[in-house]
Amino acid sequence: MKVQLLRALMSMLLLILAVGSSSVMAHSTPVASLDIREGRSGVLMLEWTYYSTNSDQPPTVQWPAHCQERYPRLDCGQRGLLGVLSMPQIGEQYSAAVVKVHPREGRMRTYTLTGSNRSLMLTADGKLPWRTIASAYIPLGVEHIMLGVDHLLFVLGLIVLVSSTPVLVKTITAFTVAHSITLAAATLGWVGVPEKPVNAAIALSIVILAVEVLRYRAGQRSLSAQWPWLIAFGFGLLHGFGFAGAMTEVGLDAQNLPLALLFFNLGVELGQLAFVFVVLGLYHAHRKLEAIPPAWTSTAGIYAMGGIASYWFIGRVLALVV
Incomplete structure (x- = not known):
């Protein structure tokens, strides 16, 4: 029996x-990707790549307070793109957002935001604490197997x-x-x-x-x-x-x-x-x-x-x- x-x-x-x-x-996991290319005098160029069955718009970005966005331009002045970047909508229309920062000198840096980790601290060296990485990638792994x-x-x-x-x-x-x-x-x-x-x-x-x-x-x-x-x-x-x-x-x-x-x-x-x-x-x-x-x-x-x-x-x- x-x-x-x-x-x-x-x-x-x-x-x-x-x-x-x-x-x-x-x-598949609906992911939005944002490329940020550093130019002169603190001006950066933005380019979104995204697809989601739940939205036809990219996620809303909250930039550091000293940065001003007029898409596709982002002006951060002499301080540059440093500080807290957040996307409050991540986890709703999109499972994750990938932020790729292309500095004028040095290699590209990549960051991932998820519903459990909607913000990150952008630093000059690009290093992230292990807790930030864990809060981003563990939920992605769980979601991927469930989907x-x-x-x-x-x-x-x-x-x-x-x-x-x-x-x-x-x-x-x-x-x-x-x-x-x-x-x-x-x-x-x-x-x-x-x-x-x-x-x-x-x-x-x-x-x-x-x-x-x-x-x-x-x-x-x-x-x-x-x-x-x-x-x-x-x-x-x-x-x-x-x-x-x-x-x-x-x-x-x-x-x-x-x-x-x-x-x-x-x-x-x-x-x-x-x-x-x-x-x-x-x-x-x-x-x-x-x-x-x-x-x-x-x-x-x-x-x-x-x-x-x-x-x-x-x-x-x-x-x-x-």
Whole structure:
């Protein structure tokens, strides 16, 4: 009864999540980017790049008190662009804003603002305290995994595949270690992989997992059922490249890169663990109430998972050639 309840509940969650996300082609985080180029006599030039389904305007900026904006010009006088810069709307229409400061001399500096960190202190050396970096990138990591329905479908498929708690811990750990490796490698520039083929391959990994789950439940021998951590690790390497796309999108400054990468990955893991705990919590709640979903959901959820992932895969492959 315990295994039957777990499979039925997980399959129904798969059905709800898959069908509810049938129009998703790839997870994305609405980000606005502001380029600031330093000119002469304290005059800077501004250029916005932005896209959001919730707004057709860039975020409002509150500049240091001595700066005056007449877009695309920003006059900060002899003091220059130093002081507190804030964007009160971040976290509403946009998940994040990337501020790129191009000084007349020296390298570009990059800053990221999020809903939990709407302001920053601009200094001459461009260094940020670790708390500021943490408050910016941990929420971004959590949001990215929560918007990444394809990643969540894969994790949920692993939970359906594994019925033992110790094996599930090893499997989720293997997935975490694997995507942490490729996330770091791609973000640091050690490995370069095009985003569109990666997204297509991620969708294909969900299809393969759905087939493996069906084979296992039909009583057939399955490599993924015998060593689920192996398939989790292998495909986790692939999913890590997908996470790296978000890091590239939000922008990174070289001197703050290690901490930004650490805290973004921590946010991804926190979001993933929260999802796993919610799923297991629902299972135990249904077990306590002795509420068993209809038997047809046990198989329908797996087919929905594979069907929606196949739809994503075809759409993403077509996007490569069109």
